[in-house]
Amino acid sequence: MAGEVVAGADALVVDEKDHVATALKDIAAGDTVHYRSKDQLVTVVALDPIPFGHKIALVDMEEGTHVKKYGEVIGRATIAIERGRHVHVHNVEGIRGRGDQSQEA
Amino acid sequence: MDHIKGYQRANGEYGIRNHLLVIPTVICANQVCNRISQSVSGTVSIPHQHGCSQIGADKVRTFETLAGTGRNPNVGAVIIVSLGCEVINPHELAQSIGETGKPVEVIDIQEVGGSVKAIQKGIEIAKRLRAGLDQEPVVDVPISELRIGVKCGGSDATSGMASNPALGVASDILIAKGGTVVISETTEIIGAEHVMAARCSTPEVADKLYHFIERFEVEINRMGADMRGGNPSPGNIAGGLSTIEEKSLGCISKCGTSPLVGAFEYAEAVPGKGLYFMDSPGNDIECVSGMAASGVHLVCFTTGRGTPTGAAVIPVIKITGNERVFKSMNDNLDVDVSAMLNGTLGLNEAGEAIWQEIVEVADGKETKAEILGHQEFSINRIGPTL
Numbered sequence: 294m295a296g297e298v299v300a301g302a303d304a305l306v307v308d309e310k311d312h313v314a315t316a317l318k319d320i321a322a323g324d325t326v327h328y329r330s331k332d333q334l335v336t337v338v339a340l341d342p343i344p345f346g347h348k349i350a351l352v353d354m355e356e357g358t359h360v361k362k363y364g365e366v367i368g369r370a371t372i373a374i375e376r377g378r379h380v381h382v383h384n385v386e387g388i389r390g391r392g393d394q395s396q397e398a
Numbered sequence: 399m400d401h402i403k404g405y406q407r408a409n410g411e412y413g414i415r416n417h418l419l420v421i422p423t424v425i426c427a428n429q430v431c432n433r434i435s436q437s438v439s440g441t442v443s444i445p446h447q448h449g450c451s452q453i454g455a456d457k458v459r460t461f462e463t464l465a466g467t468g469r470n471p472n473v474g475a476v477i478i479v480s481l482g483c484e485v486i487n488p489h490e491l492a493q494s495i496g497e498t499g500k501p502v503e504v505i506d507i508q509e510v511g512g513s514v515k516a517i518q519k520g521i522e523i524a525k526r527l528r529a530g531l532d533q534e535p536v537v538d539v540p541i542s543e544l545r546i547g548v549k550c551g552g553s554d555a556t557s558g559m560a561s562n563p564a565l566g567v568a569s570d571i572l573i574a575k576g577g578t579v580v581i582s583e584t585t586e587i588i589g590a591e592h593v594m595a596a597r598c599s600t601p602e603v604a605d606k607l608y609h610f611i612e613r614f615e616v617e618i619n620r621m622g623a624d625m626r627g628g629n630p631s632p633g634n635i636a637g638g639l640s641t642i643e644e645k646s647l648g649c650i651s652k653c654g655t656s657p658l659v660g661a662f663e664y665a666e667a668v669p670g671k672g673l674y675f676m677d678s679p680g681n682d683i684e685c686v687s688g689m690a691a692s693g694v695h696l697v698c699f700t701t702g703r704g705t706p707t708g709a710a711v712i713p714v715i716k717i718t719g720n721e722r723v724f725k726s727m728n729d730n731l732d733v734d735v736s737a738m739l740n741g742t743l744g745l746n747e748a749g750e751a752i753w754q755e756i757v758e759v760a761d762g763k764e765t766k767a768e769i770l771g772h773q774e775f776s777i778n779r780i781g782p783t784l
Contacts, residue, residue: 301741302741305559305739307558307559315555315559315638316638317739317740344638345555345638346554346555346556346637346638346702347555347638348555348638348640362644362647363558363644363647363648365589365590365593365643365647366589366643367589367640367641367643367644367647368640368641368643368644380640381635381638381640382626382635382640385640385641386626386641387589387624387625387626387640387641387642387643388589388641388643389588389589389615389625389641389642389643390585390588390615390618390624390625390626390629390642391618391624391625392618392619392620392621392622392623392624392625393622393623393624394624395618395619395622
């Protein structure tokens with residue numbers, strides 16, 4: 294399911310439906326990030342530092358957006374997320390395994 | 399290579415290692431078992447915290463895990479050490495393991511009169527059994543007899559992008575050769591179960607998979623907590639994984655693309671050939687111990703953060719897609735597929751490299767975890783201690 298990495302890319306998009314790319318190196322705020330999308334080499338400017346392995350937003354997302362990676366939903370945006378922002382636990386929450394939101398709790 | 403070297407057991411199964419295993423039925427027998435295994439080389443013991451003050455399905459699970467570990471074909475002979483008053487019955491355990499035809503002997507600490515006498519008796523038995531095992535002939539084993547577990551632990555974002563999909567290629571190679579792959583970690587298919595269910599060979603298998611997941615989610619709801627922080631763990635989160643869904647979607651690629659032909663309970667014997675799912679927590683040691691008890695010969699273990707653990711009776715091959723960790727924890731890691739992430743190593747090439755390592759380890763090459771003596775063992779508990 295993972296896409297193969299193209300030499301020279303700074304971030305990997307696994308599926309064309311994805312809202313995020315995964316950083317292949319440490320990225321500083323202000324850096325221009327190269328990634329491949331639908332066979333095009335595209336760029337996005339990082340608005341935050343994005344550590345290796347962390348995610349950068351490729352599109353603007355409203356609060357409540359079901360965020361996609363691997364072409365599947367990985368969670369829900371807890372606030373609006375701009376293109377170029379670091380996407381992680383501060384702005385995405387899991388939808389599953391939420392005993393804290395359970396009726397039984 | 400379509401054959402590897404191994405040992406044929408009395409029940410027709412093949413082992414890729416020839417261990418003499420010392421099993422404590424209860425925590426109270428741990429020290430006696432450790433002293434026996436320290437005194438006779440080529441002997442491994444599996445100390446654990448359980449075996450007493452347990453009832454019902456929880457007691458059965460502990461029994462089945464101990465029995466399955468003893469029945470694993472990598473084990474040639476077994477010594478069971480009992481205190482004498484615990485809930486796990488050593489003679490029932492000996493009978494279950496003995497059905498495989500391998501030698502099993504029981505020592506009762508209360509009966510022989512204390513630790514020193516039990517250790518002395520154990521050493522004498524161990525020396526005799528070990529001498530017998532050393533006479534076992536090495537035979538050719540068809541690769542189609544090989545059963546492997548696929549596991550990930552200490553994951554980061556490289557696991558989902560590199561090491562897991564590469565391991566998936568190796569899994570597909572083994573299935574294509576007629577072998578068997580077991581994937582597990584019920585908690586780590588949460589959010590990806592629809593993808594797995596679509597690959598099940600029958601609706602019954604998919605139903606069983608959904609049943610395992612529902613059972614886990616009911617427990618999480620009962621705890622009243624968000625699973626994030628426990629799984630994904632703090633290390634997973636530091637490595638870039640934000641939610642259990644993201645972790646799961648990265649996890650499942652490690653079992654390749656073959657149809658899922660069955661699903662079974664923790665520590666139950668693998669029912670046949672092909673790709674199977676075993677119910678288990680994601681916890682590394684509990685999961686790998688359950689896989690060993692189910693009868694897999696070895697486990698392929700991907701990691702991004704790095705982890706040293708092995709297993710008592712099966713080799714554990716460590717695979718990483720994280721270049722920094724392969725260098726910093728090189729004494730623990732066997733295969734590096736990080737070049738996938740700079741575009742210089744293709745997915746299929748990486749999978750072939752893992753497959754080559756599987757064949758070599760099955761054929762006798764020691765893994766890093768074996769060289770360092772990592773023999774971790776732990777039993778999944780599902781009930782309270784009384």
